[in-house]
Amino acid sequence: MSTTGQQIFTTLAADGTLTVELADATFPAPTGNQVLVKMEAAPINPSDLALLFGPADLENADFSPGKVVAKMPEPFNTGSKGRHGQRMPVGNEGAGTVIATGDSDMAKALMGQRVACVPGNAFSQYCLADAPMCLPLGDLSSEDGASGFVNPMTALGFVENAKMDGQKAIVHSAAASNLGQMLNRICQEDGIALVNIVRSEAQVDLLKGQGAEYVVNSAEDDFMAQLRTAIDTTDAYYGFDPIGGGQMVDYCFKAMEQVAVGKMTEFSRYGSNQAKKMHIYGRLDLGPTILTPSYGFGFTLTGWLLFPFLQGAGMETMGRMRQRVLAGLTTTFASKYKRKVGLAEMLTKEAALEYRAMKTGEKYLVTPHA
Amino acid sequence: MSTTGQQIFTTLAADGTLTVELADATFPAPTGNQVLVKMEAAPINPSDLALLFGPADLENADFSPGKVVAKMPEPFNTGSKGRHGQRMPVGNEGAGTVIATGDSDMAKALMGQRVACVPGNAFSQYCLADAPMCLPLGDLSSEDGASGFVNPMTALGFVENAKMDGQKAIVHSAAASNLGQMLNRICQEDGIALVNIVRSEAQVDLLKGQGAEYVVNSAEDDFMAQLRTAIDTTDAYYGFDPIGGGQMVDYCFKAMEQVAVGKMTEFSRYGSNQAKKMHIYGRLDLGPTILTPSYGFGFTLTGWLLFPFLQGAGMETMGRMRQRVLAGLTTTFASKYKRKVGLAEMLTKEAALEYRAMKTGEKYLVTPHA
Numbered sequence: 001m002s003t004t005g006q007q008i009f010t011t012l013a014a015d016g017t018l019t020v021e022l023a024d025a026t027f028p029a030p031t032g033n034q035v036l037v038k039m040e041a042a043p044i045n046p047s048d049l050a051l052l053f054g055p056a057d058l059e060n061a062d063f064s065p066g067k068v069v070a071k072m073p074e075p076f077n078t079g080s081k082g083r084h085g086q087r088m089p090v091g092n093e094g095a096g097t098v099i100a101t102g103d104s105d106m107a108k109a110l111m112g113q114r115v116a117c118v119p120g121n122a123f124s125q126y127c128l129a130d131a132p133m134c135l136p137l138g139d140l141s142s143e144d145g146a147s148g149f150v151n152p153m154t155a156l157g158f159v160e161n162a163k164m165d166g167q168k169a170i171v172h173s174a175a176a177s178n179l180g181q182m183l184n185r186i187c188q189e190d191g192i193a194l195v196n197i198v199r200s201e202a203q204v205d206l207l208k209g210q211g212a213e214y215v216v217n218s219a220e221d222d223f224m225a226q227l228r229t230a231i232d233t234t235d236a237y238y239g240f241d242p243i244g245g246g247q248m249v250d251y252c253f254k255a256m257e258q259v260a261v262g263k264m265t266e267f268s269r270y271g272s273n274q275a276k277k278m279h280i281y282g283r284l285d286l287g288p289t290i291l292t293p294s295y296g297f298g299f300t301l302t303g304w305l306l307f308p309f310l311q312g313a314g315m316e317t318m319g320r321m322r323q324r325v326l327a328g329l330t331t332t333f334a335s336k337y338k339r340k341v342g343l344a345e346m347l348t349k350e351a352a353l354e355y356r357a358m359k360t361g362e363k364y365l366v367t368p369h370a
Numbered sequence: 371m372s373t374t375g376q377q378i379f380t381t382l383a384a385d386g387t388l389t390v391e392l393a394d395a396t397f398p399a400p401t402g403n404q405v406l407v408k409m410e411a412a413p414i415n416p417s418d419l420a421l422l423f424g425p426a427d428l429e430n431a432d433f434s435p436g437k438v439v440a441k442m443p444e445p446f447n448t449g450s451k452g453r454h455g456q457r458m459p460v461g462n463e464g465a466g467t468v469i470a471t472g473d474s475d476m477a478k479a480l481m482g483q484r485v486a487c488v489p490g491n492a493f494s495q496y497c498l499a500d501a502p503m504c505l506p507l508g509d510l511s512s513e514d515g516a517s518g519f520v521n522p523m524t525a526l527g528f529v530e531n532a533k534m535d536g537q538k539a540i541v542h543s544a545a546a547s548n549l550g551q552m553l554n555r556i557c558q559e560d561g562i563a564l565v566n567i568v569r570s571e572a573q574v575d576l577l578k579g580q581g582a583e584y585v586v587n588s589a590e591d592d593f594m595a596q597l598r599t600a601i602d603t604t605d606a607y608y609g610f611d612p613i614g615g616g617q618m619v620d621y622c623f624k625a626m627e628q629v630a631v632g633k634m635t636e637f638s639r640y641g642s643n644q645a646k647k648m649h650i651y652g653r654l655d656l657g658p659t660i661l662t663p664s665y666g667f668g669f670t671l672t673g674w675l676l677f678p679f680l681q682g683a684g685m686e687t688m689g690r691m692r693q694r695v696l697a698g699l700t701t702t703f704a705s706k707y708k709r710k711v712g713l714a715e716m717l718t719k720e721a722a723l724e725y726r727a728m729k730t731g732e733k734y735l736v737t738p739h740a
Contacts, residue, residue: 047639050639051639075664082631082634082637082638083637083639086637244663245663250658261452267453267458268452269417269420269421269453270675270677280667281667283663286663287663288620288660288661288662289660289661289662290659290660291658291661291671292659293615293653293656293658293659294445294449296673297651297673297674297678298673298675299672299673300670300672301661301670301671302669302670302671303666303667303668303669303670304667305667308667308668
């Protein structure tokens with residue numbers, strides 16, 4: 001027996017016309033390890049926005065009830081050739097109640113439970129999810145559990161990855177984000193020194209109010225000096241950056257190298273021997289990444305994504321991480337939302353412009369049955 | 371008993387005045403594992419030029435016998451703060467005859483032999499070198515052995531590194547260089563597929579004449595299509611780039627990703643799962659490295675230097691590599707020079723402008739006693 005409900009779809013035509021619409025969808029009965037979840041809450045994460053709207057021109061888009069038609073600018077339209085003509089579901093994660101299950105014992109055990117899940121079509125009234133990826137929420141609400149995967153596992157993944165690489169300190173940019181605040185709490189729990197880079201005095205206060213020891217403000221004239229001091233104190237030659245474009249990664253490498261060179265007794269044309277590593281895990285800035293030749297050859301820049309990291313880390317590490325997240329969903333791993341919206345309201349101009357701006361403290365939660 | 375001879379020194383003053391001069395220097399008697407080498411030949415490599423002149427303005431420099439005074443432009447002068455006021459020797463490698471040794475057995479065994487060495491002051495009539503780093507040349511001439519370390523060990527290092535990383539194919543840019551031609555010969559011997567990127571038809575002919583199978587010309591309109599085809603055929607998702615600045619690394623990542631995406635059955639906003647890795651090992655272009663956001667998160671860019679690689683690889687690997695180089699010094703690892711110059715002639719305007727341009731086929735060999 002199949003179930004019908006409303007779901008959001010995004011379609012990019014070859015001519016650059018982006019259509020995002022709310023439409024009826026049919027969900028087949030779950031089989032095997034699948035469960036059918038009646039979705040109650042789903043956060044709008046930056047990684048969802050990349051697919052939902054990307055850099056489409058929302059200011060001049062055509063908004064009608066349950067539908068947005070916008071223009072995708074170049075070079076992004078050509079760069080998205082792979083999705084041209086495909087009607088795609090959106091929404092990495094969310095939470096809801098299991099209302100039907102497949103035949104497997106693991107699936108059947110979840111019947112009737114509230115779970116967090118990672119279905120890939122979370123902006124929907126119903127989702128088919130894999131039982132092994134569902135996190136039973138027990139007494140917690142769907143709102144508490146909705147952001148239980150992407151941000152918590154990413155922030156925790158940074159710390160796990162740092163430990164695997166023998167690091168005791170981390171640099172993090174755009175550090176006042178929901179994810180950044182989580183990382184700040186994890187690092188305090190685990191005794192990892194965290195250099196938080198933010199861009200306003202208010203964000204400095206926010207993080208210091210949450211116990212952060214090292215917060216540097218990129219809007220200040222002495223930003224580089226602040227950053228060098230923090231790196232010198234913490235030995236943080238290892239960092240994560242969600243901005244991607246522009247020079248934030250470059251500034252981090254530069255400051256790391258300047259600290260390392262300051263400790264050298266002899267000049268080397270090749271720079272210091274200090275290994276410096278930065279990970280780009282997001283693209284808040286879609287411009288090119290600029291790396292100036294000012295830190296020798298001891299640098300590594302690499303992309304970082306949650307799922308490849310988890311695959312590499314293995315099931316045991318992932319299980320341990322998920323248990324820690326579950327235990328801390330309302331504390332260490334808690335998310336805050338500015339506003340809740342239904343599926344139709346999510347496609348209004350007022351809402352879309354606000355949550356697409358991805359400003360600190362302005363995350364939205366979608367409640368598909370509200 | 372100390373020895374006196376002429377040596378080249380380079381000094382950058384804080385105000386950006388660069389002085390490169392030939393001067394008398396005193397070499398103390400070798401001790402322990404040291405040997406004193408009477409230098410007969412030393413190549414001018416790009417890595418030497420970075421220290422010797424860097425991006426100083428040679429066109430408008432003041433040339434007098436045995437002396438060059440030039441201006442170092444910004445931001446390079448400030449970026450070279452670490453060497454301000456230091457009178458530095460130059461010349462990574464060369465070859466000559468051991469005329470005195472320290473007390474160790476290893477040093478004494480080299481007495482009277484012709485050796486290739488890596489003294490760091492090879493643009494000199496005499497050098498103190500470490501015996502363990504000397505390569506006895508046997509019947510080979512100093513000219514044959516002068517370039518026996520930097521280029522051969524670097525080219526061989528790329529192949530060793532690729533094998534350690536499980537790769538069967540390599541992309542190499544600026545591939546018509548002395549080092550590139552060497553790499554082409556090594557890859558043919560070892561059955562590693564090599565995608566050579568060059569920038570002229572003459573360079574395509576040069577490498578194809580040396581048996582290269584994949585040569586793509588970045589000056590052609592269909593460069594990216596050529597590159598994609600070569601990557602598709604060879605599965606080369608791993609490369610080395612001596613240019614550094616500009617977009618060559620970006621073009622390689624883009625072509626690799628486009629090939630990988632072409633093989634995917636489903637669109638992913640995160641790009642392909644194909645790991646792509648590029649190494650920057652030189653700075654022929656001193657501009658910033660530009661990375662466009664067009665290949666997802668599965669990329670790694672890292673600096674590559676010979677000495678850190680050899681340290682990581684260990685003594686056994688290094689010993690094996692050196693034996694292979696020695697056996698192939700006049701074949702696989704042979705270098706060609708456009709011209710030989712004495713130490714004074716090296717500092718004439720005509721010579722300096724030509725070898726500083728680092729054009730293919732215009733490498734110079736310094737003969738310090740000629």
